[in-house]
Amino acid sequence: MEESRVKKSLLNARVNLIFYVLILLISFFSRKIFLNCLGADFVGLTGTLMSLLNFLNLAELGISTAIGYVLYKPIFEHDETRINEIISVLGYMYRWIGRIIIAAGVALSCFLPVIFPSTGFSYGIIYFAYYSFLASSLIGYFANYRQTLLGADQRNYVVAFYFQTASIIKIICQMLSAWYTGSYYLWIGIELFFGIIYSFILNWKINQVYPWLKSNVALGKELFKKYPEVTKYTKQLFMHRLGSFFQFQVTPFLVYAFVSLQMAAYFGNYSTIVEKLHLLVNNLLGSTEASVGNLIAEGNAGKIRKVFSELFSLRMLIAGTVCFPLYQLLEPFITLWLGAGYILPREIMLLLVIRLFITITRGVVDQFLYGYGLFWDVWAPLAESVINISVAIIGGYLWGLPGVLLGGISSLILIVGIWKPFMLYNWGFRKNVMNYWFQFGYQLALILISAVFMGWIWKFVPLQPSASFFSWFLCAFLMAASYGGVTVLLMYCGTQGMRGMVRRALEMAGTRLPWRKKTE
Template sequence: MPQQESRVKKSLLNARVNLIFYFLTLILSFFSRKIFLDTLGADFVGLTGTLQNLLGFLNLAELGIGSAIGYVLYKPLFEHDEGKINEIISVFGYLYRWIGFIILGAGIVLACFLPLIFPNTEFEMGVIFFAYFSFLASSLIGYFANYKQTLLGADQKNYVVTAYFQTANIIKVLIQMASAYYTGSYYLWVAIELTFGIIYSFILNWKINQVYPWLRSEVRQGKQLFKKYPEVMKYTKQLFVYKISWLIRFQSQNILIYFFSSLKMVAYYGNYSIIFDKLLFLSGNIFNSISASIGNLIAENNKEKIFQTYWELFSIRFIFTSIIAFSLYVSMPYFISFWLGPKYILTHTVFLLMVISLFFDQIRSITDQFLFGYGLFYDVWASILEAVVSISVSIVCGYCWGLEGVICGNISSNVFIAQIWKPIFLFRKGFNMKPKYYYTNLIIYVVLLCISLYISLYLINNILTSPNSLISFVFYVLICVAVFGFILISFLLLFTSGTRNIFRRIFNLKIFVR
């Protein structure tokens, strides 16, 4: 029982801290970007963004080792095996040190091409090189000094990382805003960026030593201990394919949208994507907080509890995603009209496909989290096929129908791999159950969703009038969401046990994970 309450408490604390800092950083970002653009200029903001993107590609050298180590830590953390945890963190430190050296070498090579990448710029090369190597140094700190923070994430204490990192980030941005406003110095802005990266590293490691006073990782022993944990490289190779697949799918989609539609349509699509991405980030902050708790639950190996928790989490995610998708469907055309003007509204078909794509992207996450908790990464062919299907369908349909066809690529790969294969894989290899249990329940959820949509849209179209002001728009959206949410939740409570169980937890103040 104490273990159960501990998981609940940590999950809620992770979600709460993530939400608080999400809204704080969201508000701050609007003000900071305005000041940076006005004082430092759009070119400098674009320069720093481009440099960080270039270094982001070098981080692919990480290969997914952090995720693999996180999974390997679940069982020893559950068993409180401090000796084994020290060994695994030592192996992690050894591997991350080598990755750090690889990124450093690649970064130095890439630096030689900076004059070719930025041939015509108003900035001195000294500013470009100073910014580049400062960002590179900040990135390397994570590999040489901050690698122990993975232990906090695996131990369901990611709120510690979030709290310290985001607090340091907020203070850093406030100081950068002041320096930009009063001095306009590029060098000072970059120097503050690097300084806070170093300060954060010292504070984080101090906190880790405080939380885990017994932690004695020895990077020098990592080479010998590495052979003791061959599963680390096995999972790393599998997770690397996942990362590459994800990168190919989402980066290629942006390129294909540009290729098969006009620049104007790309801009219109981008206006919608900004809102969608913010909501996806919010959703991730809420639900990703339970990933370590799921791993801890699976390490307990209570199959009945695991299966029941899966359907409880599926239910709450289904409700949340459905309400988000419905709110976007009824609000976005009006919001875009009030925000930018009626000419920026996309066609109904494009918009509907975007909402469907978002729905599938979100619904798959609970199954993915349980697959991760079980360490089921070896279906690498599925990740490759998902990328191939996404790109192939996007090219063929994009050629035929333009933007609508490109969006169909992500939907098709989601349906065939994430909604058909992944549940089969989880139920057979993880739950040791027949997949028919998943599809029987999924059909019930989808049918209830369709009925709820039909009733809600019928009532809204026949009772409410279209909003003609910002205030009426807010009330219109609130009423629509309330009507749909009430109808959907009522149906799910009547016909699905997962929803009933999760609402019992809510009323008993025990939600998310047993």
């Protein structure tokens, strides 16, 4: 069973990594074309509209995550009847959520003239974009809800393959339309068209993978009361989704409010790079989420804590290896990519790097909290949202964009950095949380030692990352490889988690360390 979990996790990670590289390359190239051919204001407008619709998607309430958790046990027991019932309940709930989003979306559209009083775009463009994005998001509620089973069954590689393939073709078509026509309407229409095509292909594939899956929305209505845990976890997870929304989706609005729509686009350039790097880590390590849930379902406490230690060390290593080159090379990349005029003050970059580090390292705690079903701290996302918005508004008024970013960092440190580990250790592991604090502080010190040492070394390296894209990529590769190598060495010598992770990696590669006992 453990081997199966590892194989599925590796397959998910491999497929995600391949498409991540492809999407990353095409995204940076396409954004430059969109900025040049459609304008920074249009890019800022579409980004702001999508953030608005992400607010409406809060109505999803976290149902898919709750259903995923409920599915772990029947998947482990191969109970197809129970799986069909749970997916039917999901379909019934999603139909209602979809109707609520339609009503809320129409109501919100009445306020678009107030939200965008003077953008330079006609309201025809604004409304066409808004309703096209709205229609694309609704497809998931009425047609794509069964993909939740793929995630719970560690088959996210199926979703990734078809979704990312559709995304690549879509972006290419949008690039061509922007380059040759400059039509806003055509660019938006392509977005909607590919959302529909992806839905048809995904459902065809789900029928192939699970020929026995016969979900029925009418049956879901009858079975709704049979699964009270879905409602219980959904209520709790809704509040967590609310906190996540305010952490990541409100920032563009606050930038627009305190600075300008153009600055929202400039900031979007930076945040695009940071989000792509965060996506890379999620693609590599997020594939272990379902395996963590299945591991916890087995109930072996010693194995659970061992895997946590290994994944924690891996996350710390990756966070450092991503953030160190990002801090050194972000500005040269923006200059090469878009031009020196798009450079923001250096403190913006530092704050983004700090936020990225926290969001990467938090992942392992979140995975185990979800695996244990610990969603009851509904006050935490409320507190996180209040801290975020309050600090961001005050900071935005006083310092502009840096002040807005301080809101998110403050809430992450207090809630994600302090409260979440305390919750996991007390109600999940049943251990003293000081074990976590010692582990975090000790490994953070190792990462910082490596950063200081490599920062000093790179002062003597003659490579200039701003000379060309080739020089930049060469610097990025060498910097990440050298920093990662030094950090792995430090963490292998100093942490049990990294030693366990390295040994596990060697075993999966068909190698065993010579000094380990054969019975181990």
